[in-house]
Amino acid sequence: MPEIPSADWQYEVPVTGSKQLLPDAGYGKALTNQGYDFEVAVADLIDNSIDAEARNVVVHFLRDDNRVVSLLIVDDGRGMDDDGLDAAMTVGRRREYGDGALGLYGTGLKAGSLSNAASLSVISRTRRSRAAGRRLTASGIEDGFRCDTVDPDYAQNLIDRYDGVIQWQGTIIRWDQVRDFDTVAPGQIERFLSEAIGRLERHLGLHLHRFLARDDFNIDIVVEHVDLPDEELEHIGVEPLDPFGYKLPGRPGYPAELTAPVEGVGNVMLHAHVWPAKSKLPGYRDIGPLADRQGFYFYRNDRLVQAGGWNGHRAAEGHLGLARIAVDLPGTTNDVFSLDVKKKGVTATPAYARGIEKAVDAEGRTFRTYLEAAQSAYREGNSRTEIDRKPVIYPGKGLDPKIRRAVRQELPERGSEDPITFSWVALPEDRFFDIDRDDHVVLLNKQYREAFNAGRRGGLNDAPVAKTMLYLLLEDCFALGRWEKRRQDRLDYWNTIMLTAVLSQRERFFDGRETA
Template sequence: MSSSTSLPASWQYDVPTSGSVHLPPDAGYARALTNQGYSFEAAVADLVDNSIDADADAIVVHFLRAHDRIVSLLVLDNGRGMDDAGLDSAMTVGRRRDYEGQALGMYGTGLKAASLSQARSLTVISRTRRTRAVGRKLTVEGVEDGFRCDTVEPAFAQQQIDVYDGLIEWHGTIVRWDRVRAFETVAPGQSEQFLSKAISRLETHLGLYLHRFLSRGLNLDIAVWDVATGEETDHISVDALDPFGYKVPGKAGYPKKFLAQVEGVGPVDLEAHIWPAKSNLAGFRQIGAVNDRQGFYFYRNDRLVQAGGWSNFRSPEGHMVLARIAVDLPVGENDVFSLTVKKDGVEVTPAFTSGVDEAVDAVGGTFRAYLTDAQAAYREGMSRSVVERPAVIEPGKGFDPKVKRAVREELPLKSAEDPIRVEWAALPEDQFFQLDRENHALLLNKDFREDFNDGRRGGANDAPVTKTLLYLLLQDCFGLGRWEKKRADRIEYWNGILLAAVHAQRERRNRRSS
């Protein structure tokens, strides 16, 4: 419609009203709250965000199991904690609180929506430096019953805090999921396999989306505790998984910074990177299909909220897999960038793509020239020949995550073989190790465990050097058809030599202690 066209007299830009009524949400809203489309990893990440916002520098994601059944999940932190009023506010469905400028939270729904999308029961127990332990419990049934929130018995709340006093000394929070839907679908005898895959996916997701915090010293662990035996059966530290963590760029002169003038926002920095071709580093290969990971990486307050994709700027293609661009979203709300509730994607308006198309670097180089450089680096890199390395069976439970990541980066894996696990076991005194080829297990004599842990018992992933050396020696002994006599003899003399070495080490240790 042209500006000269007159509007009808009945037309009004603002619709007039004559009053208002308050319409509380229907109880059926609970079903919408539990159906937000969160993945398990994204839901846990939302809880970790809350811990970071509470100034926690140590966070543990704790799977609880009872023998072969997974029963609960807890996220523990040593943040500043909440009192009764703060906890009531945090548990109020639909209430949005004021967030500080650098907070990771945004909409005020993450705790409830993320939790109830995965579990039918959410419990939060917290303590501040000046207040006692308090707790609230929110269930799907309670939300359906007029948004009822239950108060946790104070004695139980304190008891839970006491259980984790190594982490929560003076203040902190425990978020607990019970009746977790994914856990209830695990068939008998499958909990170990489920946990292995779930922890691996969670480690990758948290390591990627929180990599800037982890690089700055955030301690984030994933552990498994058997409540029936009281033993911790697995424990790993999550390491930063930097999507820009190459050692040498794929083309000299990169990364480069481009400036995009975005209408409605102003200047936006684009940090353009080119990965080296054929890289096996975890930040390139282990964060998903490389074709999906090209493009823009949006950060909000240092938290990654979109890992790849071109946001309607262009289509993905094979020749562009080395191109990744880091973009820090402008502070404050605007009409150009819209973050999803799950914090796993960013919607942009055409103002952003137009600004990118005209972006230039400090010497006038264009963003389009960067895309051409990325394509050329891919073609040149793919034309180079590389030495073929033999495929190996993946190391599994009992190996430190850093070792497992290094193996995946350096060597191709045999996809059809189950991972090799390593564990300490009761063995005859004349054996240092034993192979359980049927169950893909490398067994170490537990009588020697303290010798490799400075006199301590050690954890699930202890003695990493010893375990890794044995893995490199023995991984080709698994997954074979016929067991050759020559190979069996090699295992026997290796065992004898290593047994002599461990006895020599024990004698040295005993002499030092005396």
């Protein structure tokens, strides 16, 4: 048996030196196959915007008639100079993060972007530096980690293009050759954008809801046509989607504040909530399958990093569908909680499960008592009868996103049909509206548009009351098979009556008959 060189061989391996081994270019292929979902990667980029103290973020889809061309994420944060850009685009380099930062591993910008797009460009400007940019491509990384320098004139022009967001400083991240965009079949771009934006809006609204609830932070999602640069085809302000945003709890005395003694961390606070049964609020219904959304909601520096799940403590079950527990992770590094690199989940050691079993609140209620309360609320709620509402085709572009959310909140969806959209077009003078059943469009006579906007230029989501009323009247016209004379007659007399109302409104605004 060979002689052991150290008396401590049972505990450590002795070394005699070291050398630096640079990553092989093949590592680039692994970097571009991290499996980041589209909305998860975008959220990771917005984390960087928040760390840069941005107040406004715009997620900008750029499209033409046949495809989505590129995605740009624009913020008004601190920005980066040339050295900062080089550091941000260096593969494998991890910067120092402050205690309250959302960034953690330093890989999200590169891995999240190149998992979704073949090309990542970052254009930025600080208050003291000119506009500059860098570009990483999947092929460039495989070719010795090559990073391209963006033409400074282009960088400045792109910054100027977004002067409504970037005043003195800010950053633009651009994705080109996005894999999801390139798979859209001809004629399906509207449906794709509607679904992709819906998923993105829900994900951002949920995981960043604490930030969006503040007065000083906004995220907007915008769609623009390359040939119509001054006209937005879609504009959605992302609203907070609070998974604890009910008005009244499902059980008196809750939420409860339980203290769990967790070995290796200390006391961990469990904010144990019981949702009201059969709630139709977006924070309950709109965040994914209910079975997946019971359990723990972990936050790191106010950013939601896990939305539901029991972390091995127990299996999901229907009777616990109203149980949600908010947990703010300890700010210090520890061996109990570890965060998934994509910020989609938390791994907890058995020490956490043992601590939960010992959790108790000031009134002596235990974690088990809480689970029993949530189960009782579920059983009692399910014993109540509820009227089934008829499924509808959901509204889409042209109707304010808040109204769309209200429809989704109140009514079930009919299949996966294209949404009903609204468009101001030229129509005969004796028609206020018409419908295009094939393309699911409510057509509005644009010569009456000013009457709904007090003489001002209308926007994409203008005339919300009139459009909502028309949606409620006309929705069932888009799902019928054979078109009956009786239904056409109904549309005709609706049109006559509504046109009379529109003309009356126009006279009040433009003939001096409006009274205070």
